[in-house]
Amino acid sequence: MSQTATPAAAVPSPPSRRGGRRRWNPTVGNVPAFLMVLPLLALVVGLVLYPLVKLTIDSLTQDAGLGNYADVFASDATRKAMVTTLLASVVVTVITVTVGATLAWYLVTARSTLVKAVLWLAVLAPFWMGTVVKNYAIILLIANDGVLNDVLSALGLGRAQLLYTTGAVIMGIVYSMVPYAVFSLYGVFVGIDQSLLAAARSMGATRARALRTVLLPLAMPGIVASAALVFAISIGFYVTPVLLGGGQAPFMASVISSNIFGYYDYGFASAASVLLLLVAVVVLAAALLAVGRERLMRAVA
Amino acid sequence: MPDTPTTTRTPAERRRHLSDLATRAVGGVVVTAAAVFLLAPALLTIVLSFSGDDRFNWPPESWGLRQYETLLESTDWLDAIWLSIRIALPVALLSALIAVPAVIAISRSRLPGRALLQAAGVVALIIPVSAFAVAVYGVFVQLKLIGTYVGLVLANTVLAFPLALVVTAAAMSRVPVELELAAMTAGAGRARAWAGITLRLLAPAILAGCVLSFITSFDEAVLINFLGGSGQVTLPKAIFDSVRFGVDPVITAIATLLMVATSLLMLIALRLRRSGR
Numbered sequence: 001m002s003q004t005a006t007p008a009a010a011v012p013s014p015p016s017r018r019g020g021r022r023r024w025n026p027t028v029g030n031v032p033a034f035l036m037v038l039p040l041l042a043l044v045v046g047l048v049l050y051p052l053v054k055l056t057i058d059s060l061t062q063d064a065g066l067g068n069y070a071d072v073f074a075s076d077a078t079r080k081a082m083v084t085t086l087l088a089s090v091v092v093t094v095i096t097v098t099v100g101a102t103l104a105w106y107l108v109t110a111r112s113t114l115v116k117a118v119l120w121l122a123v124l125a126p127f128w129m130g131t132v133v134k135n136y137a138i139i140l141l142i143a144n145d146g147v148l149n150d151v152l153s154a155l156g157l158g159r160a161q162l163l164y165t166t167g168a169v170i171m172g173i174v175y176s177m178v179p180y181a182v183f184s185l186y187g188v189f190v191g192i193d194q195s196l197l198a199a200a201r202s203m204g205a206t207r208a209r210a211l212r213t214v215l216l217p218l219a220m221p222g223i224v225a226s227a228a229l230v231f232a233i234s235i236g237f238y239v240t241p242v243l244l245g246g247g248q249a250p251f252m253a254s255v256i257s258s259n260i261f262g263y264y265d266y267g268f269a270s271a272a273s274v275l276l277l278l279v280a281v282v283v284l285a286a287a288l289l290a291v292g293r294e295r296l297m298r299a300v301a
Numbered sequence: 302m303p304d305t306p307t308t309t310r311t312p313a314e315r316r317r318h319l320s321d322l323a324t325r326a327v328g329g330v331v332v333t334a335a336a337v338f339l340l341a342p343a344l345l346t347i348v349l350s351f352s353g354d355d356r357f358n359w360p361p362e363s364w365g366l367r368q369y370e371t372l373l374e375s376t377d378w379l380d381a382i383w384l385s386i387r388i389a390l391p392v393a394l395l396s397a398l399i400a401v402p403a404v405i406a407i408s409r410s411r412l413p414g415r416a417l418l419q420a421a422g423v424v425a426l427i428i429p430v431s432a433f434a435v436a437v438y439g440v441f442v443q444l445k446l447i448g449t450y451v452g453l454v455l456a457n458t459v460l461a462f463p464l465a466l467v468v469t470a471a472a473m474s475r476v477p478v479e480l481e482l483a484a485m486t487a488g489a490g491r492a493r494a495w496a497g498i499t500l501r502l503l504a505p506a507i508l509a510g511c512v513l514s515f516i517t518s519f520d521e522a523v524l525i526n527f528l529g530g531s532g533q534v535t536l537p538k539a540i541f542d543s544v545r546f547g548v549d550p551v552i553t554a555i556a557t558l559l560m561v562a563t564s565l566l567m568l569i570a571l572r573l574r575r576s577g578r
Contacts, residue, residue: 026409026481026494033410036402037418040466043399044421047459051436052428058439102331119332122339128563129343131522132540133556137342139548140349140357147345147359178339206320229427236429238523243544253431257526260438270439273432280429293420300423300467 052277059274063267072271078255082272085252086279088166089234092173096234097227099174100181101219107182108189123182126175135243138172139163164246172240177230184229184299188222189215221291225299228287232280252276343560350553357548368554378555381539388535389518391454396462396514397469397507404469405499409478419470423463430460434527441528448530456528457518464517465510468574472506473499505573512570516563 028036059068072078103119110116126134142148142162149159162168192215200210216223241251252272259269288296310318353363372378403422407415425433437456438447446452476499484494500507522537529538536555543549 026478026485026491028406028410028491030410030412033406033412033415036406037412037415039399040403040418040422040462043459043462044418044424047437047440047455048421048425048433051433051440054439054443055432055436099331099335102328103335106328106332119336122336124564124567125339125343127567128560129346129556130520130537130559130563132537132544133346133552133559134342136540136544136548136552136556137346139544140345140359140553141342143357143548145357145359150359175339175342178335204317206317207324208320211324232427232429236431236433238431238434238526239541243541253429256431256435260435260527266439269435273435276429276432280427280432284427297420297423300427 055270055277056274059267059270062270063265065267068267068271069275071268072275077250078252078272081250081252081255082275084166084250085235085276088170088173088251089231091170092177092234093227093231095170095174096177096181096230097185097223100178100226101185101223103178104182104185104189105215107186109194123179126179131176131239132243134175135172135240138168138175138244142168142171163244164248166245168244169237169241169251172244173234173237176237176240177234180233181226181230184226185219185222187298188219188226192218221295222299225287225291225295228283228296229299232284235276235279346553346556347560349550350557352550352553354550357550368551371551372554372558375551378536378539378551381534381536382555384534385519385536388450388453388457389515392457392461392518393511393515395454395458396465397511399458399462400465400469400510401500401503401507404466404473405495408470408473409481419466422466425459426463430523434524437524438527447528448532450533452528453525453533453535456524457521458514460521460524461514461517464513465507468510468513468570469503469506472503472574476502505576509570509573512566512573516566520563 060066062068064071103123107116107119107123110119129137140146144159144161144163146163148162153159196214196218197210200214201207205213236253237251238253238257241254242257245251245254256269256272256276259265259272284296349357349359349361350368351364351366352358352361353365353367354361355367400422403418406412407419412418437459441447441452441456444452446455480498480502481491481494484498485491489497520537521535522541525533525535525538526541529535534542540552540555543552
């Protein structure tokens with residue numbers, strides 16, 4: 001890569017200095033630097049940190065106070081939704097990371113440009129459609145009178161209820177999350193020296209063994225980081241459970257929203273949200289301890 | 302890895318060859334299935350957008366541009382699109398205004414906690430969004446921002462500016478500090494060195510960050526359900542509400558146009574990031 005090809009043109013014209021005293025120091029002092037990060041700081045403190053702190057305090061003081069948590073745990077529907085959300089997110093994470101890793105590996109190693117182009121197109125398709133539209137598209141695919149059921153009945157397998165099931169929600173979340181997993185794992189695989197695999201194979205390892213004993217250990221930290229992020233994001237999905245799960249497969253997000261807007265029970269909703277956040281924080285913190293901040297950050301971007 | 306089998310093979314070699322074939326077959330099946338799974342909904346939507354039926358039918362009974370005509374005649378959909386644009390434009394601008402100075406300061410200063418600050422910037426992206434939505438809802442109720450335009454711009458900026466932050470930070474790591482130093486030894490002040498060197502080299506990434514922030518805001522579909530009140534109906538909210546009660550075929554036309562627009566914008570963003578290298 002020619003990293004710094006252009007700068008010469010950008011250097012400003014001759015020195016026209018007033019005073020002679022000059023500290024040629026490109027490092028910014030702490031005061032101007034603080035002023036420059038102030039907007040970011042204000043936004044993060046005002047609209048991320050403060051809301052989260054307020055949410056936690058509200059969950060302990062509003063409506064039933066500590067009783068909010070007792071209510072959450074006492075409610076069968078909420079307990080069930082919590083279990084559904086967590087189990088479904090585990091399944092989503094396993095599928096997403098497996099599929100994402102396979103796709104990423106082919107994107108790194110495939111020799112055919114056509115294969116690469118088609119795979120990139122496939123990975124970008126969910127992004128291009130946008131959050132709500134991709135769920136709509138999946139409905140067109142799996143509705144009772146949709147395409148998939150047509151194929152099934154043409155094969156003599158009969159029609160199946162696919163929409164409004166937990167399986168549909170899992171499919172929808174996987175569809176949304178696979179691109180994220182591919183992006184972060186692509187970065188991981190690109191950084192792995194391919195000749196190590198060739199070496200393993202030249203010494204008699206099968207392809208499977210080379211992947212398992214050479215690639216997998218090297219990629220593991222990246223895979224863990226990616227899995228933790230996929231899980232933490234998955235448990236918060238709102239659009240997919242509502243549209244693809246309907247009333248039949250309630251997830252935490254629907255429970256939370258119906259408690260705010262249906263039952264006007266903000267205390268309950270905030271307690272349920274705090275529990276959801278706690279799960280995410282625990283999982284992300286575990287990943288942070290396991291693989292370090294840098295790898296986790298790289299998985300985000 | 303060419304493993305063209307030659308004439309004589311020991312049984313061990315044959316086993317190895319078979320094992321490799323099996324591995325490749327499994328990989329091929331997974332990748333093909335994944336590609337079909339990812340592409341099928343998009344292709345189906347595009348095909349159905351040229352259906353001439355007034356309701357969802359598979360396969361369509363007639364073909365035509367009916368969905369696109371209905372869309373262009375519907376003020377409800379066009380109003381929703383317009384509101385989404387009116388929110389996304391200031392969000393894109395704000396995202397750049399927040400991200401760019403922060404990135405320069407973080408990479409060119411010894412401010413304590415600067416790495417933590419950069420990490421804090423992307424936190425909103427990795428926490429469960431529905432829980433975050435409740436948290437922002439609580440604050441917006443307090444500040445009477447529910448259902449307001451300003452509230453939506455602020456909320457979307459929280460989710461959108463991390464993209465500008467990440468893209469700009471990646472570009473900033475490739476701007477050599479020596480160039481700024483060179484400009485300064487040539488007599489430029491720090492501000493002039495930044496304007497003439499740093500910002501010029503960052504410009505493609507800044508624009509790419511704006512585009513990505515715009516897309517993120519335009520696409521935002523969760524916060525709007527908690528913060529939008531009843532009056533603010535953005536495009537994702539309008540589609541969401543419609544899909545809850547059935548499949549309106551007009552959405553296939555909206556989806557197709559969105560796909561074209563988003564893919565073009567993303568290609569522009571990608572081009573900009575490349576050109577910045």
